[in-house]
Amino acid sequence: MSMLSPGAAGAVPSRKWTGAAGLLFLAMGVGAVVYEVNIMLAVGAAVALGMLLVMFARPNATTLMVIFAMYANLAVVAIRYHNVPQLVGVCFFLLLGIPLLNYVVIRREPLLANPVLLVMLAYFVVMLASAVLSKDARQSTGRIASYVLEGVVLYFLILNTVRTPGALRKAVWALVLAGCLMGSFSLYQEATRSYDKTFGGLAQIETEEIGTGQTDFGGKAVLRPRLAGPIGETNRYAQIMLVLLPLAALCALSERSLVLRVLGAAACVPILGGILLTFSRGAALSVLLLLLVMVFLKYIKIRYALAGLLALVLVMAVAEPSYVHRISTLAGLSSGSITSADTSIRGRAAENLAAAQIFLENPFLGAGAGQAHLYIAHYANETGLKMIEGTRRGHNMYLEELADTGIVGFAFFVSIVALTIRRLMLARRRWILRRPDYAHTATGLLLAIVAYLSSAMFLQLAYVRYYWLLLALAGVGIRVFDEDFESGSLAPGIAAHESGASE
Numbered sequence: 309m310s311m312l313s314p315g316a317a318g319a320v321p322s323r324k325w326t327g328a329a330g331l332l333f334l335a336m337g338v339g340a341v342v343y344e345v346n347i348m349l350a351v352g353a354a355v356a357l358g359m360l361l362v363m364f365a366r367p368n369a370t371t372l373m374v375i376f377a378m379y380a381n382l383a384v385v386a387i388r389y390h391n392v393p394q395l396v397g398v399c400f401f402l403l404l405g406i407p408l409l410n411y412v413v414i415r416r417e418p419l420l421a422n423p424v425l426l427v428m429l430a431y432f433v434v435m436l437a438s439a440v441l442s443k444d445a446r447q448s449t450g451r452i453a454s455y456v457l458e459g460v461v462l463y464f465l466i467l468n469t470v471r472t473p474g475a476l477r478k479a480v481w482a483l484v485l486a487g488c489l490m491g492s493f494s495l496y497q498e499a500t501r502s503y504d505k506t507f508g509g510l511a512q513i514e515t516e517e518i519g520t521g522q523t524d525f526g527g528k529a530v531l532r533p534r535l536a537g538p539i540g541e542t543n544r545y546a547q548i549m550l551v552l553l554p555l556a557a558l559c560a561l562s563e564r565s566l567v568l569r570v571l572g573a574a575a576c577v578p579i580l581g582g583i584l585l586t587f588s589r590g591a592a593l594s595v596l597l598l599l600l601v602m603v604f605l606k607y608i609k610i611r612y613a614l615a616g617l618l619a620l621v622l623v624m625a626v627a628e629p630s631y632v633h634r635i636s637t638l639a640g641l642s643s644g645s646i647t648s649a650d651t652s653i654r655g656r657a658a659e660n661l662a663a664a665q666i667f668l669e670n671p672f673l674g675a676g677a678g679q680a681h682l683y684i685a686h687y688a689n690e691t692g693l694k695m696i697e698g699t700r701r702g703h704n705m706y707l708e709e710l711a712d713t714g715i716v717g718f719a720f721f722v723s724i725v726a727l728t729i730r731r732l733m734l735a736r737r738r739w740i741l742r743r744p745d746y747a748h749t750a751t752g753l754l755l756a757i758v759a760y761l762s763s764a765m766f767l768q769l770a771y772v773r774y775y776w777l778l779l780a781l782a783g784v785g786i787r788v789f790d791e792d793f794e795s796g797s798l799a800p801g802i803a804a805h806e807s808g809a810s811e
Contacts, residue, residue: 367407371469372482374403378773379486379548380510381538388540389509401458401773404465411468420468424727424783428460431720435677438713442676451678451712458773466780473746473788477562479781480555480749484575487552490537490545491578494585498628503533512540518587518634532630535585539771546591547763548774549582551756554598558752561607562745584624587634590766597762598755605751654693656703656766662687663702666711673714680711705764728779729757731786739789746789753782 377383383400386392411417435455439448470479493511497503506512517531539545556579560572583591599617602608608616624631637653662684666675675683684700702708710718732754739746756778769775 367410368475370407371404372478374401375479376482376486379483380489385509385538401462404469407469408465422783422787424724425463427720427724427727428463432460434713434717434720438673438677438717441673442679447679447682448677454772459776462773462776463780466777467783470784476784476788480559484552484556484559487549487579488575491549491582494535494537494582495578497535498585510538512536514542534587537582542586543588543767544771546583546586546588547767549579550591550594550763551759551778552579554755554759555752558748562748584631587631589635590763592635594759594762598759601755601758651694658688658691658693658696659684659700659703660707661691663704663707663711671714673716674712677712680708701768703766703768705767705769708768725757728782729754732782735786735789750785750789753785757782
């Protein structure tokens with residue numbers, strides 16, 4: 309069979325790669341001598357070239373490496389803490405173009421698209437229209453460019469480089485392992501009280517401290533830091549860890565190997581630990597919602613859910629009583645008056661109301677894509693809940709999207725995730741009896757999206773690559789599960805991960 313045939317094993321024979329690499333390295337060596345190039349520069353170029361060749365030869369490994377590094381925020385950490393050029397870090401995920409070329413040029417497989425990608429392109433057109441009709445279209449440039457690069461392009465690359473059920477399974481594991489890495493650093497940092505160390509940028513601390521409910525001998529309130537992992541922002545760190553909980557839990561159910569099942573269950577510990585140590589109240593509410601949904605889907609019996617929740621509360625009350633105090637501050641909302649809540653909640657309420665007011669004044673296409681933050685402070689101060697200075701975000705993804713792009717943009721934005729959720733639910737129903745592993749993967753992705761959407765009630769859309777990466781992997785799951793269902797090639801008794809053998 310020709311090595312360029314779509315049905316080939318998927319890689320150019322190793323001796324051809326070795327021969328090509330040898331010739332290129334030899335040419336580079338000769339060139340370095342003839343043109344008196346700095347030897348270290350030549351070595352660096354040779355190493356970079358070797359890495360590129362490996363990436364071409366092992367496209368699936370490259371995709372997993374990029375997904376892991378991107379989710380653990382390693383590229384940004386490298387920029388901030390290790391003097392890596394910013395361009396390298398920002399464009400790191402574009403390395404996915406290497407396995408894409410392997411699939412399209414070498415294997416001659418077609419480029420892939422799906423209905424969600426088409427809706428994303430339509431949403432891009434609406435964003436442009438919103439910007440053009442705003443007071444200053446230039447203010448929308450950053451938001452639109454971010455959406456194109458970290459939204460549309462990333463979605464397209466993931467859809468075209470994660471092509472099989474086996475590759476999707478490994479990609480989900482890459483996310484879970486990234487969460488284990490981040491959460492483990494947070495747990496170690498808390499256990500050793502190493503708040504003055506960042507561990508190379510993987511365990512950062514937010515500068516703003518929170519109260520513990522205790523006072524010192526002088527009557528002064530005792531404060532403590534919030535852990536922010538490699539993200540550097542606590543609520544966002546909590547959010548990206550939150551979506552990993554259902555993925556890790558469903559990995560424990562979908563794997564046939566006992567070792568991997570145990571690893572999936574064990575991964576929940578550092579992931580949950582990382583969430584709790586951010587002291588994010590929104591994340592705590594989202595965890596509770598996740599638990600309820602898993603009870604509804606009959607993955608957890610209600611008595612076990614209640615027992616687990618009680619055990620968690622008891623552990624936190626003993627190990628970290630300041631967390632219990634942090635959650636207790638939500639009690640101020642029970643009175644029904646927002647004015648009795650703490651200053652942080654009042655500020656967010658003011659920003660939410662401001663975003664809603666901006667939308668009401670610009671209902672069709674909004675104030676301009678990415679421009680609502682320019683007006684939030686002005687409208688928030690009119691509520692009288694809290695005085696705000698400078699530019700602020702809406703602290704609610706839905707209200708801010710309405711303020712930015714109006715009802716038209718919001719409709720397209722919500723359609724993207726609604727279509728994804730609907731197709732995941734269909735995949736789950738199709739495979740729940742024939743291939744439970746497929747159903748568990750679809751459910752894990754579905755619950756991860758639900759977790760993100762619930763936390764977005766308290767956070768604006770930022771660090772957008774995490775959101776679009778999650779939706780892209782869901783898009784991959786929908787496609788590969790649909791293809792197997794339509795082909796009818798997978799009977800009920802086939803081993804759970806046989807589909808990964810074709811990689």
